[in-house]
Amino acid sequence: GESVGLHLPTLSVQEGDNSIINCAYSNSASDYFIWYKQESGKGPQFIIDIRSNMDKRQGQRVTVLLNKTVKHLSLQIAATQPGDSAVYFCAEINTGRRALTFGSGTRLQVQP
Amino acid sequence: EAGVTQFPSHSVIEKGQTVTLRCDPISGHDNLYWYRRVMGKEIKFLLHFVKESKQDESGMPNNRFLAERTGGTYSTLKVQPAELEDSGVYFCASSLGHNTEAFFGQGTRLTVV
Numbered sequence: 138g139e140s141v142g143l144h145l146p147t148l149s150v151q152e153g154d155n156s157i158i159n160c161a162y163s164n165s166a167s168d169y170f171i172w173y174k175q176e177s178g179k180g181p182q183f184i185i186d187i188r189s190n191m192d193k194r195q196g197q198r199v200t201v202l203l204n205k206t207v208k209h210l211s212l213q214i215a216a217t218q219p220g221d222s223a224v225y226f227c228a229e230i231n232t233g234r235r236a237l238t239f240g241s242g243t244r245l246q247v248q249p
Numbered sequence: 250e251a252g253v254t255q256f257p258s259h260s261v262i263e264k265g266q267t268v269t270l271r272c273d274p275i276s277g278h279d280n281l282y283w284y285r286r287v288m289g290k291e292i293k294f295l296l297h298f299v300k301e302s303k304q305d306e307s308g309m310p311n312n313r314f315l316a317e318r319t320g321g322t323y324s325t326l327k328v329q330p331a332e333l334e335d336s337g338v339y340f341c342a343s344s345l346g347h348n349t350e351a352f353f354g355q356g357t358r359l360t361v362v
Contacts, residue, residue, distance in 0.1 A: 179356075181353045
């Protein structure tokens with residue numbers, strides 16, 4: 138069956154460093170990918186998305202990279218701040234299904 | 250503009266009881282989704298409404314779960330009777346289109362004891 142998973146359950150970085158969170162997906166029909174951030178007591182919050190016809194997309198301090206050859210997605214956060222501490226989920230939508238399939242999440246801890 | 254709101258934020262019930270969760274999507278969003286996260290695992294899809302119609306309910310775990318969206322506005326998710334394994338956080342999300350950004354509510358934390 139389809140699955141979206143994360144390589145690292147917890148990532149600890151120093152404030153000011155860059156963070157990279159990785160995600161693997163198995164469904165080759167996936168055509169839309171999203172990164173969500175979830176803080177304690179809140180619902181997932183949209184960070185950035187990318188469609189399958191792109192391999193890179195940049196936002197404010199965040200970049201998403203998509204490698205369709207190896208079915209890999211990454212989220213890069215520049216100059217990580219304490220407010221970036223949260224659980225990050227990757228998610229995908231494929232043409233056959235209209236709902237998100239989530240990965241298991243990576244906890245990002247930013248050390249001051 | 251109000252975001253997606255869910256009620257209650259927390260619910261503690263005994264095994265065998267009934268609980269009803271409510272979700273108010275963003276006004277104008279035809280697509281409404283229910284998800285849940287149990288035992289700290291990944292967020293799993295439950296079902297998807299387009300207006301008042303169930304588009305996909307393949308994620309509903311069993312017939313103890315019943316979702317409705319009468320009138321195509323707010324939605325309810327009823328669990329009857331609740332079991333211990335139903336404990337988790339239930340999220341609702343809404344979107345304009347099925348392939349556009351989905352906005353999530355803060356979730357309802359359900360604890361079945």
